[in-house]
Amino acid sequence: MHWADFAAQRLAERGNDHVIATGITPSGHIHVGNMREALTGDMLRRACSDAGLNAELIYIADNADPLRKVYSFLDDSYSQYIGHPLANIPAPDEKGRPEGDISYAQYHLEPFLAALDETGVKVRVVDNHQAYLEGRYAEYAKKVCDSKEILREIMERVSGREFPDDWFPYNPIDSQGSMDGVKITSYEWPYLNWVDSHGVEGRSDLRIGDGKLPWRIEWPAKWGWNEVTCEPFGKDHSAAGGSFDTGKEICRIFGNEAPMSLPYEWISLKGKGAMSSSTGVVLTARELLDIVPPSIMRFLIAKNKPKKAIEFDTGEGLIDLADEFERGQKSLGDIDTGGMNKRQRVAFETQLGAIRLSQINENTDPAYSMGGVSFRHLSMLAQIKNDDAAVWESLSRTHGIDPSSPNPVLTDRLRRMRNWISGEQFPVSARISLRSDVGPRWAEGLAPGTGTFLNQLFENSGRIDFNEAGISAWVREAITSSAIDHKSAYSILYRLFLGADDGPRLASLLSALDPTEVFSILEKAIEMLD
Secondary structure (H helix, E strand, O other), X not given: OOHHHHHHHHHHOOOOEEEEEEEEOOOOOOXXXXXXXXXXXXXXXXXXXXXXXXXXXXXXXXXXXXXXXXXXXXXXXXXXXXXXXXXXXXXXXXXXXXXXXXXXXXXXXXXXXXXXXXXXXXXXXXXXHHHHHOOOOHXXXXXXXXXXXXXXXXXXXXXXXXXXOOOOOOEEOOOOOOOOOXXXXXXXXXXXXXXXXXXXXXXXXXXXXXXXXXXXXXXHHHHHHHOOOEEEEEHHHHOOOOHHHHHHHHHHHHOOOOOEEEEEOOEEEOOOEEOEOOOOEOOEXXXXXXXXXXXXXXXXXXXXXXXXXXXXXXXXXXXXXXXXXXXXXXXXXXXXXXXXXXXXXXXXXXXXXXXXXXXXXXXXXXXXOOOOOOHHHHHHHHHHOOOHHHHHHXXXXXXXXXXXXXXXXXXXXXXXXXXXXXXXXXXXXXXXXXXXXXXXXXXXXXXXXXXXXXXXXXXXXXXXXXXXXXHHHHHHHHHHHHOOOHHHHHHHHHHHHHOOOOOXXXXXXXXXXXXXXXXXXXXXXXXXXX
């Protein structure tokens, strides 16, 4: 059983109707690591639907949270906004200055929400700042302020932290718009009286969001008014004495039940560590989807259990991931499970679930939709063909693609592929450059018998089928006839066509070229050896 189906089975024990919550504070660039939470939630929602449950996914935009510090991508002038709700701060301009036309929160949320839509995530967005203004937190604010000492006991006992004598379970907004350094002087529902760090006295109305609840208290309040029954969250929240433990106990004050937890591990970038907006180790969701097909991004999350850490490799590992996804799509309809043992059947059903949950459009047939063109082959074509028309022409010869009307999935994938190849994420090891002519020193240091091998190829060139199978047979026959060893023969051809000792699968490479081009280079090489 796939992990999402298993989680849906657990949720079914709690009833038929479910709200699955995700969310984040939009304080910086929302990165691929954050995508794991949203995609985990969406896959669970889909699994619930498949199991006959009524489930909704919500995304709580924590835009009522304050700006904690001036991040590296911001101008120093943002220091004036530290402690201010993110919904009340202007977005940064291209130089990181607070001069944007939309809010700071919108600036970071909008591209992320667009990325979620592109990956097929169906989500209802909850504006948390607006929720405060509308009084959604009013009853919860009253309960915690009326139960201050009970709440303190829970927080200190569970978290192991000691709170100061003047601690109060609400953070009002001061005379300058900040929630930092405000001291509560008195409380009588629905008002808090306070004095701020500037010496200004004021009053906040808890019914209309003149501030916010501290995070550990706000979280169980969100569960309450949103009727959340399950929430995926990072492993840090599930640590002993962490925010989930305190939240479960605070629910007793609110009279609601804590949701089923679904902790997940971090996604790290290979060679760079865990992604974090504050440390600058970031690949944003938008940047990722500019280079990776969204179905493959979903597959990365679907194939790994939430508690398994993911090291995401945007280089060779991405090609391997795409290969695995494509193999899974192509083989699903061809496997007979009757002869499988239990371990094999579990592995197959898990893969089947991962492929099912990787589809962008829910409940669509996960049949292979690329016309047999692999991610690996397309990455090669995108490098050796400068324009798209040449790519389609090559695929018309090798894969039967109609060059005048290519598959929309292929068209979209080629667009992302070109972005990937031209960007810094593309691996040097996968980069190839096709030779346009034969260099004068191309054969230096090659094995004895090179000339005989090439002559055999040229003599047989008029009777081969110029496809991958035909080219492979053509090369094997020349190797046998010239008595050259296999490794040397392939090294000769890679040196001739790429100027390197190895490269992509040779038959795939040559079949992508025009036959006259291949034979012309071969003939020139033979002439230089004579």
